[in-house]
Amino acid sequence: MLNQELNPFQLQVKFLQYQFAVAHEAFNHQELDNQCLSILVEHSQDMISLASLNGDIIYLNPAGKALVGLDHDFTQRPLPAQDFFSPEDFLEVQTVLANLVQQKSIHRELWLQHFQTEERIPVACHAFCIPHPDTGEPIGFGSINRDNRPQRQTEAQLRQLLQEKELLLQEKERLLQEVHHRVKNNLQLITSLINLQRQTLSDPAATLALQTSQTRIQSLAMIHEHLDESDRFAQLNLAKYISELTHYLCHVATIDHILETRFDLEPVCLSADAATACGLVLHELIHNAIHHAFPDQTVGRLIIRLRLISQGNPAIQTCQILIQDDGVGLPPEINPLQSETLGFQLVTALLKKLRGTLEYDRPLKGFQIQFPIDP
Secondary structure, three states, rough: OOOOOHHHHHHHHHHHHHHHHHHHHHHHHHHHHHHHHHHHHOOOOOEEEOOOOOOEEEEEEHHHHHHHHHOOOOHHHHHHEEEEEEEHHHHHHHHHHHHHHHHHHEEEEEEOOOOOOOOEEEEEEEEEEOOOOOOOOEEEEEEEEEEHHHHHHHHHHHHHHHHHHHHHHHHHHHHHHHHHHHHHHHHHHHHHHHHHHOOOOOOOHHHHHHHHHHHHHHHHHHHHHHHHHHHOOOOEEHHHHHHHHHHHHHHHHOOEEEEEEEEOOOOOOOHHHHHHHHHHHHHHHHHHHHOOOOOOEEEEEEEEEEEOOOOOOOEEEEEEEEEEEEEOOOOOOOOHHHHOOHHHHHHHHHHHHHEEEEEOOOOEEEEOOOOOOOO
């Protein structure tokens, strides 16, 4: 509270002293702000420049002088802007200056020229108008320029790494193609040897056993053939493989009935590891249907459906395959899921590897397998 004993003159003096103190504090703050700004500009790692409306450079911070190799006192004499550029590059600078008044601010890559070596230096330039504090009219130009050479060097190194990666991928694909080709040839050689051995046997059971082994090996050879011919050497087109495997098994089967095949196949791709296990499972189930589903029929029908199921989560997909026939089906007392035959032992072991399941639908007379597809 003011002292009540002060007269009006003393009150006025106190008020003036208070106003002076406020003004002095504000001046000190402004002076401190200006000092801070000056320190920031002087210590900036980017090139900071000021130019008059006619394009003369009137200030350049130490980082800018070091960037262009210049030792000059701008307080004594400004330098024309064209001194900082080659004649060709300055044409673009003139375009920037002409548009700067209307656009107020421009971001663009420009090319400076080193004063000593004449090296062209790419910079990311942010140029802007400096307005009059009262009228807002432009009184000059400012620019902040960052040396783009480190970024360009990093980009060049990245491009080189990407090119090397592409070459490595091409070499990997070539090697994978060669592996699949050789494995296919070796498996087909084994199939041919088994076929020669089979022709020397007179026992029907032994002949059938060798033929089954022969078709198993051929089903693997077909996988590698598909991988060899595919544009994606680590991926198998499952729909195409199912169709060709079924036609092959029908062709080599020694059966007395006519078999009609129907396919409802969605596009599904499997990795090479999953394709091998899935291919053998398909072989066993399709082979079983061809040879045992139609004992007393002259015509039979085999239907194979392939689906890709998301089950509410697109990132987790499940492959579902149904192998169905219109044959006699299995007797009620036989549970195929508990069968001890070699074929079903293979199916059980391979589905375990695929983290899959096998179900038998008696009304539909079909086997359904499901397994997750790794992303």
